Amino acid sequence: MLGVLGGGQLGRMFVHAAQALGYDTVVLDPDPASPAGLVSHHLIQADYRDPDALRELAARALAITTEFENVPADALAELARLRPVSPAAEAVAIAQDRIREKAHFARCAARSGVAPAPYAAIETEADLAAVPDALLPGILKTARLGYDGKGQARVASREELAAAWRRMGGVACVLEQLLPLALECSVIVARGQDGQVVSLPVQRNLHRGGILAVTEVHEQNLPPALVQRAQAATVDIANELRYVGVLCVEYFVLEDGTLVVNEMAPRPHNSGHYTVDACDLSQFDLQVRTLAGLPLVQPRQHSAAVMLNLLGDLWFDAAGQPRSLPWTEVLALPGAHLHLYGKTEARHGRKMGHLTFTAASAGEVRANALRAAELLGLESF
Structure with missing residues (x-):
């Protein structure tokens, strides 16, 4: 039996592929009518951090994956103490944080030559004041929990940048230079x-x-x-x-x-x-x-x-x-x-x-x- 954390459409298609090879499947998702849960052999309806649910998932599945990037990385780490988990919690944690993600891309660019857009991390008022003029106009993105265009704002000036950052609650952000x-x-x-x-x-x-x-x-x-x-x-x-x-x-x-x-x-x-x-x-x-x-x-x-x-x-x-x-x-x-x-x-x-x-x-x-x-x-x- 293979397990998946998350019950969306990506999990549904994973379940179909696993079943085609003869595997049973178990899905953990809080939604009783999740797309993956409806087609899986087993559904554990619970929060992704529920310790009892995580233990049940590990007891049922011989290996566990995830179907969306905002699954709690600490839940994957907890599962990894009991079963093989891929992707690893650390890789998911990097993908969940644009600041860490950009740093990873920048390290890889030294070999591949493919770099991220020029950017600056903004976590404090001092970071905001230190943003280079060359990054404007740019796109301000929250470092965490942004997807499908959410948590983003185009900014053309320092005034717009400051206003957008404060509208986002002053959370950690990345400002990327707007490119052609x-x-x-x-x-x-x-x-x-x-x-x-x-x-x-x-x-x-x-x-x-x-x-x-x-x-x-x-x-x-x-x-x-x-x-x-x-x-x-x-x-x-x-x-x-x-x-x-x-x-x-x-x-x-x-x-x-x-x-x-x-x-x-x-x-x-x-x-x-x-x-x-x-x-x-x-x-x-x-x-x-x-x-x-x-x-x-x-x-x-x-x-x-x-x-x-x-x-x-x-x-x-x-x-x-x-x-x-x-x-x-x-x-x-x-x-x-x-x-x-x-x-x-x-x-x-x-x-x-x-x-x-x-x-x-x-x-x-x-x-x-x-x-x-x-x-x-x-x-x-």
């Missing part, structure tokens, strides 16, 4: 207990409102030299952490072609969902293999892919009233793969599912995905 972005991409790697690393193709991503909207993965999405740099930098980041598990690292590509590392997620990632339908091994298959100590082989992408993120906004019309969605017409399109996560309530900004298109060519897969976006009322890309 051409596009965004991400790399997912899996690293085994023996240090072996395999990499998935580089994903080209489009974000709207700080939330991933579209991922494209095909031969025409990125220059080959950029792909090689991004994959090599990601492998280096994982090796420096002695990471075990699936790791996603997100990058900016600047207008001059420079690659800049942005952030990492110590888990499978929204941008890798296409792998379920377009690759012979999905990111969740790799997560199971790293957790169970099974062999890692290099995944192969067999189809061009475009993934559309489906947020709860789609379930409402312009007046805010619930609406039906044209799934019949969408599923009539060639290469359509619909994944709905079993969430009981649609809310604005909530990830309800994703829609992946596969085809033999980039042109065909884009055409079908664009038609689906039109049918659903999604913005073109």
